Amino acid sequence: MPVMLHFHGGGFVSGSNDSVTNDFFCRRIAKLCDVIVLAVGYRVVPENKYPAAFEDGLKVLHWMAKQANLAECSKSLGSTLVGGTDMRKSDGHWHVADAFGASMLEPWLAAHGDPSRSDVYFLG
DSSP states (O other), X not given: OEEEEEEXXXXXXXXXXXXXXXXXXXXXXXXXXXXXXXXXXXXXXXXXXXTHHHHHHHHHHHHHHHHHHHHHHHHSOOSSXXXXXXXXXXXXXXXXXXXXXXXXXXXXXXXXXEEEEEEEXXXX
């Protein structure tokens, strides 16, 4: 399924990722659009100075891009060692592992979603 990143409303000043309204909205969008919704929590002002919210958003966007790239790599691997990164095959699928053997892909997302088909929505 496609993956949608959702940044809650509030203009980076108010609102919460944990609010009932935000939860209801994300669940409804997931059901109506048949997508996985990742609700992004970010730091708001005045507790956190500008540009904290934007930095948090960029971190999530970079993480999502990395997940999409790793998912593509794991689909089309031909060797078991690429640039010092260990690639292991189990259950017929390649898994990208770091130097400690931990999966770099988010397992649930890799199993149920397609990060390469991601969209980002800002509401506020």
